[in-house]
Amino acid sequence: MTDTTQNTRILLASRPHGEPTAENSRLETVPMPEPAEGEVLLRTIYLSLDPYMRGRMSDAKSYAAPVEVGAVMQGGTVAQVVQSRDPSLAEGDIVLSHLGWQAYGVQPARQVRKLDPQRAPISTAVGVLGMPGFTAYAGLLEIGRPQPGETVVVAAAAGPVGSAVGQIARIKGARAVGIAGGPEKVAWLEELGFDVALDHRSPTFKDDLKAAVPDGIDVYFENVGGHVWDAVLPRLNTYARVPVCGLVAHYNETEAPAGPDRMPRLMQAILTKSLTIRGFIQTEFVKTHYKEFQKDAAGWLADGSLRHREDVVEGLENAPEAFFGLLTGKNFGKLLVQVSDDPTR
Template structure:
């Protein structure tokens, strides 16, 4: 799949205004990078595509610096060591890395983590056993704090974060209501054991959601915003908790939505119902919770209580189109780009 003499990479060519297009990216080849002492040359096997990448395309203040124009688009990767100049790793090792959108790259050995292909498929290191899975675990358990018998509602429930949220809620004894787009995704949520699965594209979605939560909503895991949030807000119970993970419905907006300012209504609901609304980035929980997450998630996967689905696109050159589709909900499961051959399969 990949040239062994050159590095193929996808750069941010321009900043999007609204929805990103192919003009915002540029594919180029460059000489193969060479590792220095303490570094490793890596070959990308799998590259993760995630909604947060849309924000990194903007030149705006956020929790992380934007991708610079002319730089490789950023992202998590699973890679094979081609050459090592550090005694901790050797050629052929598989590592979790952060090469971004390119076929090869150099990183310091201390900044990658060796993976055990016998423990789980290596692709899961950027999925259910990686950042998306940990986002669900930390956001739900540390902010949502679901209790047995409570109702947990999650948007984008067929995605890698949302599907894990619903299943972990069930593991903790809560009732899980998943919201997804389209009958195929809804059917899959039912296979995963969600108590209720709803299609947000249905003309009766608002009524369907109200009927699905007769005792109200105790935890709402926010991934989307938009009309889903509008339907959820009136149904939140007193002392409800709202972990805010993402707002993908708004990522391509260039101005505030039309209509009246409803912030007063939101603040009134937060006040009168004592609702906790807490945005978070999963990195803030890594030191305190990542080790336990790895142990818990591995156990849950082994006993079948945590299942996952991957949507794998072949070829680095197809990353932009796959990324565009993800922002409109076309992916089904954790979206990955297979950049090179997987030596474990």
């Protein structure tokens, strides 16, 4: 029988230096939290694992405050209401929440969003219909602004953001070139309808990319950095737009990369090609784009023009190892931890 008096959670035990390890997290059991007036007690069903979490493990200055050592690791969740002390939510309701890496948690009712399980599988609320999907939508359409017939290239294209970027580019009439790691992921991109899919692990990757974009690159959606960026930069067209969403190849670095200073080459390209390189965090577009995204993405998902894939790991205790794999590209699709039974399935 499940113990309903205890809560299991994973804390940040120490800050990683380089690649995170098991020693940087700690699993503990504590008494079940109790909701106050206006709050709800939630049971986590799905925990979303995302690359941004590596930055939250560090105390380096960033766009968001770091997770404190000894605190629960942060993360988006889909959860079920166990107890409600707010009239807007009832026991059994399914909500989008931000409980982090724990089996149960308390949140103010005003900070969660009720989900309709009839609209789409509830796991999509932290995937293709959630933050990753919105990141792709807002970054591509607001910064990339692809036009019909233009070439859009996206790195980490088999991930939840990259796969949505390529498909939305196709929906908007652009040509989509996806870059992923390994033959299985490349095959899936072809199945999704990407015009070209490339393996960045191939020894001929630079030449493959050159052949795939004979007219150059108009939009490059950056998720990776590293050698993929090095191959892309010479192929960018005049007035190319580069939404910078992530740089996962560099998240575990502890010092500057070896080799010559590449900044002059980059600045020269920005100047001579009139490039737009714009970093962004999806939250800045919520007020202006989120309602439109929900309408568009739900429609595309329903008619089959936007497809997605999930990589589900069972058990909260396996979250750290799954997260380590995420940073090295071991996941295939949107990485989720199923913490408890999904009552809608």
